[in-house]
Amino acid sequence: MSDLRIAVLGVGMMGAFHADALSSRIRGSRVSVVSDFFADKAAEVAGRVGGRVETDPIAAINADDVDAVLIASPGQAHDEQVNACLDRGVPVLCEKPLTTAVASARAIVDREAALGTPLIQVGFMRRFDPEYVALKKLITDGGLGNPLLVHCTHRNPDVPPHFNSEFMIRDSVVHEVDVARFLLDEEIVSVQVIRGVATSAAPAGTSDPMIVVFETASGRIVTDEIYVRTGVAYEVRTEVVGERGSATIGLDQNLVVKTTDGRWGGSITPGFVERFGIAYDIELQRWVDAARTGTIDGPGAWDGYAAVAVCEAGVEAVLTGQKVAVDLGAPL
Ligand code: ISE
Numbered sequence: 001m002s003d004l005r006i007a008v009l010g011v012g013m014m015g016a017f018h019a020d021a022l023s024s025r026i027r028g029s030r031v032s033v034v035s036d037f038f039a040d041k042a043a044e045v046a047g048r049v050g051g052r053v054e055t056d057p058i059a060a061i062n063a064d065d066v067d068a069v070l071i072a073s074p075g076q077a078h079d080e081q082v083n084a085c086l087d088r089g090v091p092v093l094c095e096k097p098l099t100t101a102v103a104s105a106r107a108i109v110d111r112e113a114a115l116g117t118p119l120i121q122v123g124f125m126r127r128f129d130p131e132y133v134a135l136k137k138l139i140t141d142g143g144l145g146n147p148l149l150v151h152c153t154h155r156n157p158d159v160p161p162h163f164n165s166e167f168m169i170r171d172s173v174v175h176e177v178d179v180a181r182f183l184l185d186e187e188i189v190s191v192q193v194i195r196g197v198a199t200s201a202a203p204a205g206t207s208d209p210m211i212v213v214f215e216t217a218s219g220r221i222v223t224d225e226i227y228v229r230t231g232v233a234y235e236v237r238t239e240v241v242g243e244r245g246s247a248t249i250g251l252d253q254n255l256v257v258k259t260t261d262g263r264w265g266g267s268i269t270p271g272f273v274e275r276f277g278i279a280y281d282i283e284l285q286r287w288v289d290a291a292r293t294g295t296i297d298g299p300g301a302w303d304g305y306a307a308v309a310v311c312e313a314g315v316e317a318v319l320t321g322q323k324v325a326v327d328l329g330a331p332l
Pocket of ligand 1 (some may be wrong): 156172
C-alpha cells in the first residue's frame with residue numbers, strides 16, 4: 001500500500017513538529033502539501049519535508065495529491081477546514097479545539113454521524129501517553145476499586161501575555177477536561193473555578209493559578225490546578241483516588257537522579273513537546289494507520305465537542321464565579 005499523502009494546515013510550532021514526524025518517524029505517511037497563512041513558514045517546512053506549498057487551505061484539502069489532513073491552524077479556522085474535510089470525505093486529525101463555539105462543534109458531530117463513518121480525530125495526545133494509558137488500564141481493571149476523585153496539576157513554565165484566565169481554560173484546562181472524561185468514562189456536568197492570589201508574573205486581571213472543579217454525571221469530583229507561569233518547568237500530574245487505593249502519574253519519568261556537588265536531584269521536562277513527544281508520535285502513527293483504511297483511531301468529534309462545551313462553561317464560571325452546568329444535549 002502506498003504512503004498516505006497528508007496536507008498539513010498550519011505549521012506553527014505544533015504543525016511543524018507533526019510535519020517533521022510524519023515525514024520521518026511515522027511509518028506509511030508523507031507530507032505532500034503544506035499550507036500556512038505565513039508563506040515563508042510554509043515554504044520552509046515544505047522544503048524540509050519534501051512537500052509542495054498550497055496557499056489556500058481549502059484547496060489543499062481538495063487537492064488530488066492529498067488523502068488525509070492534519071489541522072494545526074489557529075482555532076478560528078477549524079470549523080471551515082473540518083467541514084471541508086467532511087465535504088470531501090477524508091480523514092482528519094484536528095488539533096484542539098474542534099471549533100471555537102459549542103453550536104458549530106455540535107453541528108460537526110451531527111454531520112459526521114449522518115455520513116456514517118468516523119473521519120474526525122481530535123488531538124488529545126494525552127490519551128496516547130504510556131502513563132495515562134497505564135492509569136486508565138489500572139482503573140478499568142479495578143486496581144483502585146471505584147474511582148472517587150481525580151486530582152490534576154497542570155503547570156507550564158511560561159506563556160505569552162494573551163493567556164488570560166479564559167484562555168487558560170480553553171487552551172490548557174481543555175486537556176484535563178479530556179483526561180477526566182477518558183479516565184472516568186463519563187461526561188462532566190458542571191464546572192466551578194476558584195480564583196486566588198495571582199503570581200506577580202501574571203498580567204493585571206489574570207488569575208494564575210486557578211483551581212477548577214469538575215463534577216461528573218455520577219457525582220465524582222475532579223480538581224485541576226492550572227498554573228501557567230511557574231517559571232520552573234513543564235509539570236503535568238494526575239492522581240486518581242479510588243476506594244481501594246490511589247495512583248499518581250507525571251512524576252517525571254525522565255528523572256535521572258544526579259548526585260553531584262553534595263546535592264541530589266534530577267531534571268523536569270521543559271515543555272509539552274518533551275513531556276508528550278512519545279504520545280504525539282503514537283497518536284500520529286495510530287491515526288495514519290487508521291486513515292489508510294479511511295477512518296480514525298482515537299478521540300473523535302464527540303470528544304472534541306464535549307471539550308468545547310465544558311470549556312465554554314468553564315469560561316462562564318471564571319467570569320461569573322458561579323458553578324456552571326454543562327448540557328451536551330441529545331446523545332448520539
Ligand atoms: C498548549 O496549547 C498545550 O496543548 C499544552 O499541552 C498545555 O500544557 C499548554 O498549557 C497549552 O497552552
